[in-house]
Amino acid sequence: MTKTSIATPEEPNRRKRTRTTKPKLRDGVMKRGSTWSYVIRVKDPETGVSKPRWMGGFPTEDEAKAARDEARVKARRGEYIDRNEITVAEYLDQWLESHAMEIKPGTLEDYRKGIRLYVNPYIGGLKVQAVRPSAITKLYRDLLKGGGRKGKPLAVSTVVHTHAILRRAFRDAVVVDQLIDNSPVERAKRPRVHMAEPGTVWTPAQLRAFLAVARRHRLFAFFHVAAYTGARRGELLNLRWADVDLDGKQITITGSAGVVEGERLEGTTKSGRKRIVSIDDETVTVLREHHTAQSADKLAAGEAWRGDKNGHVFATAWGKPIYPDTVTALPRKLINAHNDPKDGKPLAEPLPYARLHDLRHIHATTLLLAGVPVHVVAARLGHGDPAITLRVYAHVIRSAETAAADVFAKAIKAA
Structure with missing residues (x-):
């Protein structure tokens, strides 16, 4: 004897609601949860085969469309970089170039030097989206232990300054470039530094x-x-x-x-x-x-x-x-x-x-x-x-x- 399931009046309506609320892709843009994403097709320069590339985390549909249009132009020119694959070194290089007009020349040169000496050799090869707070904390430990010349310990103040550079860059990776949802630098454990007293003070x-x-x-x-x-x-x-x-x-x-x-x-x-x-x-x-x-x-x-x-x-x-x-x-x-x-x-x-x-x-x-x-x-x-x-x-x-x-x-x- 087989059992016959009897659908309640609510079930068809529930199925109908599920079907109507399913996200739809319109011209390469769709809403996923509370944010918007876009997808474009990018041709692999080696194989010539085009593959879909997704990018998400945009707060509004208009911002997702604007980013999609920019990505399409770069893809046609062969300049597209998969932001899901971008490394820390690549991003920091782009970040410095895009913010060069906003940063004083002396400060910009200081940032370049700090990134070249204290960031890229340690975490430059990591993908931005793969960086975790523990990786940043380890970076600071490694710098304090042997990040100076000839493997000597690096000054605490220099490590704190490196933290300030990364904090600003990764904040822009969240807010401006929307590569990641939150900054791992904010949750990393940085060394504490006490404000040094002034040097020689004459009478x-x-x-x-x-x-x-x-x-x-x-x-x-x-x-x-x-x-x-x-x-x-x-x-x-x-x-x-x-x-x-x-x-x-x-x-x-x-x-x-x-x-x-x-x-x-x-x-x-x-x-x-x-x-x-x-x-x-x-x-x-x-x-x-x-x-x-x-x-x-x-x-x-x-x-x-x-x-x-x-x-x-x-x-x-x-x-x-x-x-x-x-x-x-x-x-x-x-x-x-x-x-x-x-x-x-x-x-x-x-x-x-x-x-x-x-x-x-x-x-x-x-x-x-x-x-x-x-x-x-x-x-x-x-x-x-x-x-x-x-x-x-x-x-x-x-x-x-x-x-x-x-x-x-x-x-x-x-x-």
Whole structure:
């Protein structure tokens, strides 16, 4: 005796609903779940046989169609790359090229170097879609263990910087290029780094001694302005006379100069924003004297002068912009001149060696110890967020806080 199944009234309707909601492919585009995908046929250059290539993860139908159209054009030109098969090295190369206009030249060169040295040798051959957080974590471990020169450990700060590059690139792989649904870099375990304290910080007396010996150099004004404004090297080398208001006692930082592959280039400031920095009467005098000296250089150079009316404030004797590494090397020479005087006079106190960038740290440290608010110091330095100043100069702020109780007590008694 066979059993006869009796369909309930709901079953035909349920089957009908299943048939009507089945995804349909329309002109190479279809919806899969909550996202859209496209498919095109690509001819294999070796066999000549065309095969379907799918790509998904697009949030809207229009975006899937736009990507489909772009892929079709590249397929006809023989330029199509299967994004499912693209490797980390291939993607990072394309990523750098596509974002070259958005990244400052110096930063772009830094990215290229970091990818070439610390990424491609380790995970460059992996497919982007096959990269897992564990692979990124292992990369960081390998770099810390032997990613430096001759297999030596790589500095934690360099590994953290590599992480920042990968984080930005893989974020674009998700949001912009839609190669993957989520970034493995975000879930990788990166090494922690503590913000390093500034290098050598001279006392006011030591700074005065340095500027006294620097006064004999034609670029004395550069070192004076660097110390009295806290501006970066590249910002001062980009400074034009049009950005200097001696009557208003201020300068406007509008851009920065740097070196990329041995070539001097100019671009925006580190934050991408211009800022106005006030200057004191002494700095106004120094700049006036420097302008007079530059006018004398122009007169002496005659037709060989390479500057213009609103040329660079700090320039060569014939008006050309100064190469950044020139001023970087000068502090050591000036310190040597101070510590080894040729006139035979006894040296009261030798100057400890400091970098050009340490003049910026001296400026910030002096202001913070004098009680200038952190947000004011941050604005002078060009820090986009006072929190950056707090992190970099935390040791200075802590030392100032130790006297806060006494300051408060004295203020109350004097009231």
